[in-house]
Amino acid sequence: MQIVANIVVLTSLYALVASGYVLVYKVSRVLNLAHGELMILGAYLLVATSAGITSDPLIAIALTAVFSIIVGLSVYLLLMREMTGQPVLAAVLTTVALGILLRGAMVLIWGPQQLNVASMLSFENASVVLTDSIRVSTASLWLVICTVVVYLGLLAFLHMSRWGMRMRASGQNPLLAAQRGINLHTVYALAWTLSTFSGSIAGVLVALDSRLDVNMAVIGLKAFPAALVGGLDSLHGALIGAGVIAVLEVLLIHYVNPLLSDVVPFLVLIAILIVRPWGLFGTKEELNRV
């Protein structure tokens, strides 16, 4: 039974990170390859906040959330805004450059060593006994809760609010959106902000659960196949994609070899690209095939 709990936790992690890819892609057709770095930047912001501003963990996390929103907004306004109207490839390459720069900057500022964020915040990551045979860490439990809340919130926002509708519309037909008076810059800024926000939540919770170093940006890369398996422009697709990858990863670690963990997502990625390149729930014409 423990294995089921592990799958649920890992699914939540991948799904939460994947939602960030989906949001930006759905709205602007840009693949944000700096998402992993933005995610752990969220965790480093928590480190900075707790060291520099407040030692109260809850206030520190709340401030981190605010900062992550500022980061997301800045990334769009200072960098990606210039890419509007440029070929998508240019925008994607910009995100690659951004990722590399962020990684370098984070090493320079916080050093290459592992940080124990939980102890810095005096957050006790006790394991929670759910039943006799199932235990999960407190941070993992929060991860699952946050993922559920973020997904419900995003789905409600995209389908019920006027601005959510505008985000979906702009992704499908940006020219018409502009012709109907929708401000594309506002829509894109919103997508980047929400994406960075949900990514930062994931970063913070992962850092609280284990330790933090720059190489954890690779989680972003591992969650990417989850987004792609579901179809890059579909939120519930990302959820299911995350489930598929988590199941395979946990089972293979458990029954075959723990070393497989890092390759599983990419094996699934390759398989899905061959069989169904638009993903399980994506829009068929979304991917331009080579």
Next chain:
Amino acid sequence: MTDILEITDLEVTYQRSILALHGVNLRVAKGQITSLLGANGAGKSTTLRAISGFIGLDNARVNAGRVRFRGEDITGLQLPRTIHKGIVLVPERDKVFTNLTVAENLEVVATSREEGSKWQQIEEEIFVYFPRLAKLRNKPAGLLSGGERQMLAIGGALVCRPQLLLIDELSLGLAPVIVDEIIERLREVHAKTELSMLLVEQSAAVAFALASYGFVLENGKVELEGATEDLRSNQKVLDLYLGTGSTGRADYLANARRRFEERANV
């Protein structure tokens, strides 16, 4: 009668070199429907886009000439400013959000003044004009027929509360019955709101059915203009755009060919 829109000597280039309009002059009288006829590639869409605003992706530019709207110079004004002025375009292609439902397509439109409760009222207003849409309310727009899409696109444009409605290719690719229905609906809209419209058409029959005045565009220039009754009796227009005369079309093709060769020789 005052003109709501006045275009003088408008020149537009694509990619800084391809001249699409060379000196277009046209006017839209306030409260009237004006038509703009022309063959493929004449520059009709370019004219409409120059009025409603290009976006960066178009790589298009107004080189010379003026666009005046309600007496104000709006040459080169970009989206979404043109919308705020009250100029709304129903584009030729991709005119609805296919992943949104019919109701969402109307609702998504940005009207800062009318957010909130007044919304229902506006939606109902559109459904009164286009009852067919009311039944399709919750259907994704991607599943609509061409005629239904055109109605939805016009509905979406009307939600923007235009002062001037630009419609690119009203009848293109639609069955005659549907075209008749849309013409009828537009007449109702016009009778009720006196909305000024500029209607781009390749079919003179449709243009004449709605418009009181018309312009004929050829190779980026207005070749002919006049009241609908006058155009109706103009042999050249009949030949070219009503498909009545074969000599006219042959003439036209020979002309186009000569122009093409001239250009190639430069």
